Amino acid sequence: MTITSELWRERDAAAVWHPFTQHAAWIEDKPAVIERAEGPWLFDVDGVRYLDGISSLWTTTVGHRTPEIDAAITAQLGKLDHSTFLGATHQPGIELAEELLTTAPGMSKVFYAGDGSSAVEAALKMAYQSALQRGQTRPLFVHLTEAYHGDTLGSVSVGGIELFHDKYRPILLDTLSTGSPGMRRPDQSPAERALEAGAELEKLMAEHGERVCAIIVEPMVQGAAGILTYDAAYLRTARRVADAYGALLICDEVATGVGRTGKMWAIEHAGITPDLLVCGKGLTAGYLPLSAVLATEEVYEAFLGAPAQVRTFFHGHTFTANPLCCAAAIANLRMMKERAVVDQAAELGERLAAGLISVAKHPGVKEVRQLGTMIGVQVEPRGDRTGFEVCRAAMNKGVWLRPLGDVVVVMPPLTLAPPETDLLLGALETALDEVLSV
Ligand SMILES: Cc1ncc(COP(=O)(O)O)c(C=O)c1O
Incomplete structure (x- = not known):
């Protein structure tokens, strides 16, 4: 029998206390149950893959499971x-x-x-x-x-x-x-x-x-x-x-x-x-x-x-x-x-900056802040958890983002390739459209 995300979440809720987490809303928010990772991708126990747009809480440099x-x-x-x-x-x-x-x-x-x-x-x-x-x-x-x-x-x-x-x-x-x-x-x-x-x-x-x-x-x-x-x-x-x-x-x-x-x-x-x-x-x-x-x-x-x-x-x-x-x-x-990864990070920063020009013009976005591969997209609040809603919408498009209040944080691995960078930016824009279009 395949053990699905749902079953693992129930076992989790029965035994675990997570950091920075309100457990009264935990199951309802359907957190991902991650099983494995490869490069910039995380896979859940149901086989769904997510682009790691926050570098697993800002830690991953060159992607997961790097051979060296x-x-x-x-x-x-x-x-x-x-x-x-x-x-x-x-x-x-x-x-x-x-x-x-x-x-x-x-x-x-x-x-x-x-x-x-x-x-x-x-x-x-x-x-x-x-x-x-x-x-x-x-x-x-x-x-x-x-x-x-x-x-x-x-x-x-x-x-x-x-x-x-x-x-x-x-x-x-x-x-x-x-x-x-x-x-x-x-x-x-x-x-x-x-x-x-x-x-x-x-x-x-x-x-x-x-x-x-x-x-x-x-x-x-x-x-x-x-x-x-x-x-x-x-x-x-x-x-x-x-x-x-x-x-x-x-x-x-x-x-x-x-x-x-x-x-x-x-x-x-x-x-x-x-x-x-x-x-x-x-x-x-x-x-x-x-x-x-x-x-x-x-x-x-x-x-x-x-x-x-x-x-x-x-x-x-x-x-x-x-x-x-x-x-x-x-x-x-x-x-x-x-691999001159720091130079690659600077280049990725430039590519992200170019893509963020249209994000900054989105009617639901107050400000975009960036230095290199650290990005915060400050959204107009439309209720209590607007940042969370945008991240959830991006997650449904296969891109993992995490909010800090009304700021959607984007922080990909330093060596993210152009196709994945475009995917990330595309998912962000679509998520903003879904949650913040008037
Ligand atoms: C600037 C800064 N200092 C310290 C910490 C704490 O690090 P840790 O969570 O590994 O204890 C963080 C975590 O995000 C941080 O951003």
């Missing part, structure tokens, strides 16, 4: 499944750090974590402790309104999305919030907003800068806020202001990194170097959970000293630098270099 990455994980599995990184080391952990550092000039050491959120936690603690070990007590973090850095309590503390974060404020760290450079008034250009938001940051730091250990930003794009893009000048201001007040600049590249914006790292759009660079998601090509914090030599040195000085970074996880995850990431980074 499959082979690297299998080869690693034949040698070492897991061994601790506390008091020991291993080849994949070392080689990945070396490989990562070649992509990020100015960064000197790699600290591994599991998910994006846990890497953000590590970065926040590093920033606080490094100030302490330079003789300064700086208990505050500065973050942007509309920011998203993950769901653990430290990362929620530096979040700025009311819907996700406000409930938890009473149990969070002390932070200061400054206006998002992506929140423009209709009459403002991105450059004008960057200037205005930069001045706000400067004012905040003039008042509190001596107690701030770090400014944390998502460089160029605030992803979870609905792909809010902003002008690179803001990052240059943040760099300058952080330096002026002796605070660190943490760039959270969990969403924007590993080629997603058409550059290896989004900071390259602004030509800046952070003190701490956080990455995750695409690092293992979307195969396995692995994240990392890249630190400058200066930050790293603040943690050196004789054991009795207790300058150690007392932080780590059981599965830090799991060798299978590292092997996947090494294969991904090497393949990305060999």
Whole structure:
């Protein structure tokens, strides 16, 4: 007997609690039950295929089940499944750090974590402790309104999305919030907003800068806020202001990194170097959970000293630098270099931009925001779940999209071929027509 999606959904509803999910509506929404994947395609248990238009939550770089990455994980599995990184080391952990550092000039050491959120936690603690070990007590973090850095309590503390974060404020760290450079008034250009938001940051730091250990930003794009893009000048201001007040600049590249914006790292759009660079998601090509914090030599040195000085970074996880995850990431980074995947992502961005011209003119679309392969289509709300309805209509056309409120997010694998790109854009337009035509 074939077990259909419907039967699996019933079993799921009886046993599972999903992230970011209202279970009262779960079965009714008919979530897909995915069985296998190949390249940019996902297949459900009924054999229906969907183009992965959100790169499996922004992680897939070159598509699913890539032979080189499959082979690297299998080869690693034949040698070492897991061994601790506390008091020991291993080849994949070392080689990945070396490989990562070649992509990020100015960064000197790699600290591994599991998910994006846990890497953000590590970065926040590093920033606080490094100030302490330079003789300064700086208990505050500065973050942007509309920011998203993950769901653990430290990362929620530096979040700025009311819907996700406000409930938890009473149990969070002390932070200061400054206006998002992506929140423009209709009459403002991105450059004008960057200037205005930069001045706000400067004012905040003039008042509190001596107690701030770090400014944390998502460089160029605030992803979870609905792909809010902003002008690179803001990052240059943040760099300058952080330096002026002796605070660190943490760039959270969990969403924007590993080629997603058409550059290896989004900071390259602004030509800046952070003190701490956080990455995750695409690092293992979307195969396995692995994240990392890249630190400058200066930050790293603040943690050196004789054991009795207790300058150690007392932080780590059981599965830090799991060798299978590292092997996947090494294969991904090497393949990305060999196949010039970042250039391909930039080209895909251009092709998508050309196709999005007509989407932006759709009467039901308020705004289209894009940087490289990160796209947010802000639709006119027609009820409570307009973004969801558009995504469901696209799903019926075989293209998997996912909304963030009234923003339809489009984020395909970096190497999506022209025919699939056209299919994606076509399904998006048809879905917009179906849901938003007057
Ligand atoms: C910028 C940013 N930081 C951190 C995170 C959290 O990563 P994870 O979900 O892997 O914990 C995300 C997730 O979307 C993100 O977009």
